[in-house]
Amino acid sequence: MARTAYGYITPENLALFTDLYELTMMQGYYNQSHNPTATFDLFFRDLPPNRGYMVAAGLEQAIHYIETLSFGERAIDYLTEHGFDEEFLSHLATLEFTGDVRAFPEGTPVFANEPLLEVTAPILQGQLLETVVINQIGYQSLIATKAVRMRDMVRRHGDGQSLVDFGSRRAHGSDAGVKAARAAYIGGFDGTSNVASGELFDIPIYGTMAHSWIQSFETERAAFETFVDEYGDESILLIDTYDTVAGAKIAREVAAEKDVDLSGVRLDSGDLTALSKEVHEILEETDIFISSGVDEFKIREFLTNGGIGAGFGPGTALVTSTDAPKVEGVYKLVAVERDGAMQPSMKLSTGKVTYPGAKSVRRVERDDEYHHDILALQSEDCNGAEQLVSVVEDGTLVYEFPDLQSIQEHAMRTLSKVPPTVRKLEDPDSYDVRISPDLDTQTSVLRRQLERQLT
Amino acid sequence: MARTAYGYITPENLALFTDLYELTMMQGYYNQSHNPTATFDLFFRDLPPNRGYMVAAGLEQAIHYIETLSFGERAIDYLTEHGFDEEFLSHLATLEFTGDVRAFPEGTPVFANEPLLEVTAPILQGQLLETVVINQIGYQSLIATKAVRMRDMVRRHGDGQSLVDFGSRRAHGSDAGVKAARAAYIGGFDGTSNVASGELFDIPIYGTMAHSWIQSFETERAAFETFVDEYGDESILLIDTYDTVAGAKIAREVAAEKDVDLSGVRLDSGDLTALSKEVHEILEETDIFISSGVDEFKIREFLTNGGIGAGFGPGTALVTSTDAPKVEGVYKLVAVERDGAMQPSMKLSTGKVTYPGAKSVRRVERDDEYHHDILALQSEDCNGAEQLVSVVEDGTLVYEFPDLQSIQEHAMRTLSKVPPTVRKLEDPDSYDVRISPDLDTQTSVLRRQLERQLT
Structure with missing residues (x-):
């Protein structure tokens, strides 16, 4: 039987666990010498039905993937057969992640539009991560949430x-x-x-x-x-x-x-x-x-x-999180380097708007209960406790992953702070996620600017 | 970062991808010298909502697992730490599959209660397979079915x-x-x-x-x-x-x-x-x-x-087969050796009855369309084309896996034979699966016999 009959994803072929278009774009970025720094946000545009919150999980696996990512011989051989350029593949063979990652610690409740993971790196690197980080963080968050509902x-x-x-x-x-x-x-x-x-x-x-x-x-x-x-x-x-x-x-x-x-x-x-x-x-x-x-x-x-x-x-x-078997995690470009500075970026696709810019998520408590969050620009001065922690800086891991037991304790502690109406199994209330003044302004300005370009 | 941070299932730890109770039972069988030959059927008791048929898939992965199954050092070490007996583990370390497997070829439509896979082996071996074979065949069949609906x-x-x-x-x-x-x-x-x-x-x-x-x-x-x-x-x-x-x-x-x-x-x-x-x-x-x-x-x-x-x-x-994200594949003991002969076996659990005995699935066509199936005893003489093929005999692979292209062609050919009313996307008709006279008699007799023992 062939080596691949079972079809394992292992360190040997994990780099190929990506959508072809990521590699196609990467080759384009490489060959066209277009490799600006870009910031990508991984977030849930909407929460699944009957979910007032999601519990972030899967960060450790996502980061392990980012930190150990490598295209070995088997991967390069396959891509050669599929028409990728030799020069680009030589670059790929030595690719290492040199960017920054900020994230919600695992076990923390998150809400719609809040970045669970924020990657800032040369776009060629940042692009590649999309498929795996959504896959790992999306699924584990779905199941951690289902589990928390039972607990x-x-x-x-x-x-x-x-x-x-x-x-x-x-x-x-x-x-x-x-x-x-x-x-x-x-x-x-x-x-x-x-x-x-x-x-x-x-x-x-x-x-x-x-x-x-x-x-x-x-x-x-x-x-x-x-x-x-x-x-x-x-x-x-x-x-x-x-x-x-x-x-x-x-x-x-x-x-x-x-x-x-x-x-x-x-x-x-x-x-x-x-x-x-x-x-x-x-x-x-x-x-x-x-x-x-x-x-x-x-x-x-x-x-x-x-x-x-x-x-x-x-x-x-x-x-399978049977009553809600999917959560549509997306990984969107929110800022890109232009003329030497990071510029906010968004798309206007119908029903799929994103908030531009690198962000901060502030959580405000009252009486030991979460009261509201503020989705803000990273640079903005804001109330509330910052939820995103720095995980990777310049390609180096700077975060100590808690053991699973500690993550569970954190999840149980934070769960208690989610308002009971938001925790309801059916028709939960929406938690109040506010858009900061600066983020709101930046979104409107950019939208108008893009709409003007259309006419 | 630890070796296991990403958490890969590879040939090294695949043998541990099993429910603990399988190993607990295996140790019991081993230590109590109770290792009769047993036949297990993998089947779907009910089809998911709005599914009139399922398309069998995942056989090649299941068989590859069965044929290459081995408990290496890493697995044995872990089980030693978790209190399993040294003698049993020595046995496990040399375990190889020596039984028989019959199955539906991939790409074939299957219906409720029909065995997609039938394993006959010493119970100690047959037991172990449960978790992986359901996992692989269940998921791939779910997705092949979803795909066929779109095609x-x-x-x-x-x-x-x-x-x-x-x-x-x-x-x-x-x-x-x-x-x-x-x-x-x-x-x-x-x-x-x-x-x-x-x-x-x-x-x-x-x-x-x-x-x-x-x-x-x-x-x-x-x-x-x-x-x-x-x-x-x-x-x-x-x-x-x-x-x-x-x-x-x-x-x-x-x-x-x-x-x-x-x-x-x-x-x-x-x-x-x-x-x-x-x-x-x-x-x-x-x-x-x-x-x-x-x-x-x-x-x-x-x-x-x-x-x-x-x-x-x-x-x-x-x-995710979102509209029907699960199919509850089960792997049930249907026959067991007693006094030197295979005896049919079943449980009576409320709402979860199984048909006892090694089986045959006969498919009867009329005008190039599937008309009905007959679920029969393997030994029984019956109309219709036998659907189960022999895949493994005495531990040796005797089946040549078709390439994927051929499986797809088979799937498209057989799909055309499923009655249109059974293929409807919503509220499909139930396909007619008949229970053969001998299987029906055997089921009733065994049921009465078990019920008598209760009183």
């Missing part, structure tokens, strides 16, 4: 139930599987079932058993007995293969017979709220874990209807 | 418009980016903008230019001129940065001035149908390419309203 429901209606990502098999490919686990952890999850994510990101891993274990034995009782023989007190038994209530009784008998305190039982089908109560009657001291179709709405329903559970295992809904 | 609209309402995947940046991670490109190609696309997919899977790559190219020059005209200087007749100019109609006129002037026949212009915002007609008035001989929010519904609307376009570049809607 928020547990915080409001529950008593510290655990949340574990069970979604790998339904994620959109293997990268989504591991990145969802990471993003979910940022969003307040306790861990993942995905072993590779555990190894890659040092996330706690959890697991129980599948129906196939039960079915592979002649009886459910024999299956439970064998598992308990193997795992003792650590056993979590899946009790819904044939009949959940009957399964709970057998689990109780097996635990008694083998003299173990089960770590728990798992319910994976049926009316989970009602069944959890019935099972609790039978297994009073045993933790009940809930899987199957779990999302933030199901968690709320389960908890507010008196369901009894020690933890939830969301899967598909988490890793 | 189907072009076949019905258009005149051979090209379709190019522009979705990488909005895909759920990098693996989704490249696998979406592959699946879209299977589903009738002409190519992708993703360079890595081109290199990995030998898919044609396409690209134009971004708004940033335009904005980086003082005027749109200067931007067009410079691009045309670089790329001549191959230029495709993006004309909506400031005003689409004005952009078209400038493009015409630049083409005349530079004496080139533009390869095309791209529209990326506004009322695309109306604008395409206006632009066609200005640039009669120039191909118009349409991007921005393209999906099968937009394509239908554009073409039936007389929009003028030579090609479409679907992005987010394609790679």
Whole structure:
């Protein structure tokens, strides 16, 4: 079978994970000696339906990509075959990022039009980054947000139930599987079932058993007995293969017979709220874990209807963010060097206007709650706490990435400051993001100037 | 920065891309010397909303995984740290797949409950595969299906418009980016903008230019001129940065001035149908390419309203299958060796019943159209053409994977045989999948037998 049959994206071919037009433009910039410094903003023009905020995530992966970016032999060979010029490819082969990056720290709530990432670099470099940074930051932010919505429901209606990502098999490919686990952890999850994510990101891993274990034995009782023989007190038994209530009784008998305190039982089908109560009657001291179709709405329903559970295992809904499977991150040129100075830039495309210029995001709190943000020019004097931190300067990493645990703590702390009406699961209020006077003026002036050129 | 900051799934850690419970169960099977032969079916219990069929895809990746699966040092070290037994891990370190796999060829329409993949192997091996095979086949089938829906609209309402995947940046991670490109190609696309997919899977790559190219020059005209200087007749100019109609006129002037026949212009915002007609008035001989929010519904609307376009570049809607972002593939034990013979097996979990036993899928045609399928026991004598082919026997690959082009041709041929009412974009009819007499009897008998055990 060919080397590429599985189709891995690895350090060897990651540089090719880009849209062809980025390389086409880069060659044009190179050959035409047009390489001005440019500033690009990565932002969400609109938030997905029923999202009053998004949680920033994926920065570490985006920066790692930027810092280690390189076109090796395999990439250069492919581009040679596809007609790129030798001289441009020689330049590409030695390309390194020499610019600046500012960003929202991971785990921080962000709102529409706020730059999650701002890149200032020679346009040839800045252009190339577009595809990967949107891909990584967009997806992880989508999932961190979905995770936070679930954790928020547990915080409001529950008593510290655990949340574990069970979604790998339904994620959109293997990268989504591991990145969802990471993003979910940022969003307040306790861990993942995905072993590779555990190894890659040092996330706690959890697991129980599948129906196939039960079915592979002649009886459910024999299956439970064998598992308990193997795992003792650590056993979590899946009790819904044939009949959940009957399964709970057998689990109780097996635990008694083998003299173990089960770590728990798992319910994976049926009316989970009602069944959890019935099972609790039978297994009073045993933790009940809930899987199957779990999302933030199901968690709320389960908890507010008196369901009894020690933890939830969301899967598909988490890793595909099923109710809102996309967030349209864009990476737009907002300023470009002209005659030796940075000039604001924008496009006028219908319905797709961007705010020009390098920016500052100021967040103003009142009574320990976020009150409003101000989207301003970077140079502007403004109230509120600056949200963007400097991550890379002149190509050098100047930011110390927090460990995931710290990012999670930051996410939980900042989540508490998002107004409850903005955190609503359905029809949340819009958070107040104000445009600063200078940014507003700059936008109007530039718009008029561009419109004049049209006539 | 740590080696794992980007978090790649590579041959080195792919074996860990599994749910912890698979390994927990495998250790249990191993230590308890319980390793019967088992048959697992991968199938979709229900098709997603508004899907009358799914197109099978991802088999080659799933099989490559199965055939090359290995736990290397890095994986074994991690599992050692996480408390797995040394003896079991020694076994794991030498594990190779020795079983059989049957499957639907890629590009074939499949329906609910039909096994896309059937694995028969010692349970310890068969169990491990679950996470990756669902992940790869589930996602690629979802996207191949989405792509086919778009190609189907072009076949019905258009005149051979090209379709190019522009979705990488909005895909759920990098693996989704490249696998979406592959699946879209299977589903009738002409190519992708993703360079890595081109290199990995030998898919044609396409690209134009971004708004940033335009904005980086003082005027749109200067931007067009410079691009045309670089790329001549191959230029495709993006004309909506400031005003689409004005952009078209400038493009015409630049083409005349530079004496080139533009390869095309791209529209990326506004009322695309109306604008395409206006632009066609200005640039009669120039191909118009349409991007921005393209999906099968937009394509239908554009073409039936007389929009003028030579090609479409679907992005987010394609790679996230936005209207149906999940398909719940399951991998269920359907038979297990007991007393030396394979016995059918099923669970009774509410709403999640499976058909027991190794199966055959027969497809019956009438007048060159699919009429009904029969889901039967593998051993049963039945009408219709067998859909499952043997792919791996005793661990050895016995199937020659067609190249992607051939898979696409197969997909286009078989799509034409799916009844039009089943192919409808909204509220499609259910295709008739019949349960064979023997499978029906076996299901009822086993169900009664299991229910008797409960009482």
